[in-house]
Amino acid sequence: MNFSSKLLEKAVEEVAQLPGIGKRTALRLVLHLLNRPKSQTIQLTTALQNLVENTLFCKNCHNISDSEICEICANPKRNSELVCVVEDVRDVMAIENTAQFQGQYHVLGGKISPIEGIGPHNLTIDSLVEKVKNGGIKELIFATSSTIEGDTTNFYIFKQLEGLPVTITSIARGISVGDELEYADEITLGRSIINRIPFEHSLKR
Amino acid sequence: MNFSSKLLEKAVEEVAQLPGIGKRTALRLVLHLLNRPKSQTIQLTTALQNLVENTLFCKNCHNISDSEICEICANPKRNSELVCVVEDVRDVMAIENTAQFQGQYHVLGGKISPIEGIGPHNLTIDSLVEKVKNGGIKELIFATSSTIEGDTTNFYIFKQLEGLPVTITSIARGISVGDELEYADEITLGRSIINRIPFEHSLKR
Numbered sequence: 143m144n145f146s147s148k149l150l151e152k153a154v155e156e157v158a159q160l161p162g163i164g165k166r167t168a169l170r171l172v173l174h175l176l177n178r179p180k181s182q183t184i185q186l187t188t189a190l191q192n193l194v195e196n197t198l199f200c201k202n203c204h205n206i207s208d209s210e211i212c213e214i215c216a217n218p219k220r221n222s223e224l225v226c227v228v229e230d231v232r233d234v235m236a237i238e239n240t241a242q243f244q245g246q247y248h249v250l251g252g253k254i255s256p257i258e259g260i261g262p263h264n265l266t267i268d269s270l271v272e273k274v275k276n277g278g279i280k281e282l283i284f285a286t287s288s289t290i291e292g293d294t295t296n297f298y299i300f301k302q303l304e305g306l307p308v309t310i311t312s313i314a315r316g317i318s319v320g321d322e323l324e325y326a327d328e329i330t331l332g333r334s335i336i337n338r339i340p341f342e343h344s345l346k347r
Numbered sequence: 348m349n350f351s352s353k354l355l356e357k358a359v360e361e362v363a364q365l366p367g368i369g370k371r372t373a374l375r376l377v378l379h380l381l382n383r384p385k386s387q388t389i390q391l392t393t394a395l396q397n398l399v400e401n402t403l404f405c406k407n408c409h410n411i412s413d414s415e416i417c418e419i420c421a422n423p424k425r426n427s428e429l430v431c432v433v434e435d436v437r438d439v440m441a442i443e444n445t446a447q448f449q450g451q452y453h454v455l456g457g458k459i460s461p462i463e464g465i466g467p468h469n470l471t472i473d474s475l476v477e478k479v480k481n482g483g484i485k486e487l488i489f490a491t492s493s494t495i496e497g498d499t500t501n502f503y504i505f506k507q508l509e510g511l512p513v514t515i516t517s518i519a520r521g522i523s524v525g526d527e528l529e530y531a532d533e534i535t536l537g538r539s540i541i542n543r544i545p546f547e548h549s550l551k552r
Contacts, residue, residue: 143440143444144440144443144444145440146405146410146411146412146417146418146419146436146439146440147402147411147412147413147417148413149394149397149398149401149402149413150398150402150411150436152394152397152398153394153395153397153398155394156390156391156394156395157391157395159387159391160376160379161375161376161379162372162375163376167367169437170366170367171365171366171367171368172395172398173435173436173437174365174366175395175398175399176398176399176402176411180399180400182364183395183396183398183399184396184399185361186361186362186364186395187392187393187395187396188392189354189357189358189360189361190358190361190362190377190380190388190391190392191388191389191392192354192357192358193354193355193357193358193377193380193381193388194380194381194385194388194389195385196354197352197354197355197381200351205351206351206352206355206381207351207352208352208353208354212351212352213351214351230378231351231355231378232374232378234351235348235349235350235351238349239348239349
């Protein structure tokens with residue numbers, strides 16, 4: 143690209159480094175910034191600066207937080223004996239939106255993925271094992287994504303916790319509520335048959 | 348969405364105001380910022396701040412520029428008697444990339460679009476008419492987009508310039524180089540027949 147302005151070029155270069163944003167999209171976004179009131183862009187840059195300068199990670203669950211202990215861990219109404227293990231903050235938000243879970247979380251910060259160079263020690267697994275060893279956790283629920291990496295991560299943690307007095311469960315995989323069987327993939331359908339539940343349970347909402 | 352951090356929520360809100368970026372994409376981008384070195388994000392925000400604080404628009408052609416007169420207008424090798432009228436800076440970049448144009452530009456800043464509330468006085472048309480009246484421009488080339496709004500804008504400028512000693516041309520519309528006729532749309536194909544050119548001209552590269 144042939145930029146008429148070095149400032150414009152630099153801004154486009156920086157925006158184009160974001161994931162999923164190419165040079166053309168970056169240029170469109172940057173020109174939009176020039177067309178709207180300057181104060182709005184200053185608000186945007188201030189919010190991003192505040193975020194990277196001041197965001198903390200909860201010392202207990204490693205979730206993104208404004209304080210040393212996040213709101214969920216600090217809430218005395220949440221059951222600290224029941225811990226849901228998730229990959230990142232988006233999973234916490236998704237589960238919180240269901241309003242079905244009253245325990246605490248443990249945010250791994252990703253999943254084991256040799257291809258991306260992410261090993262167990264890049265995640266918060268050691269801290270999870272430590273927490274379990276210190277006692278006080280009765281049940282861990284694995285809620286990582288249903289991929290090879292997610293399964294590997296679960297299995298690694300499972301092995302690390304062998305022999306410790308903690309129940310380990312996994313969220314149910316099966317046909318989505320509202321889905322028609324004929325369009326479900328075979329693996330999901332197969333698993334949902336193997337892991338069938340008593341009919342009375344399926345009446346619970 | 349159920350944010351665990353106000354800083355995160357504010358950053359996502361601001362990013363989601365950009366065109367074409369929803370809340371989910373904004374969250375993905377913002378979490379990416381948290382996962383990469385802080386200094387990279389400071390570079391990004393500094394570049395955007397510098398852009399909106401310091402960018403100028405060329406006093407002659409209204410293109411984005413780092414100085415009062417842009418590099419193209421300041422270049423004595425460019426023909427100031429030949430002016431190409433375009434919508435925005437992206438069109439200038441596209442034409443500059445062809446390396447086929449040695450004149451100057453006039454950036455309108457958009458096109459007349461009653462639906463979006465953009466009238467002639469929101470664009471730099473008055474300044475263009477002024478420039479033509481002051482003399483020194485022999486030919487104006489309309490290179491706005493081939494839409495109703497683009498055609499309206501061209502026609503409005505054409506009417507404003509009636510009687511002034513300036514040649515007004517429009518870039519050629521026709522079948523793209525490399526395109527097969529059977530896939531071309533009828534209007535483009537029809538226009539390319541009406542505006543046929545002597546064969547010798549088509550040999551020029």
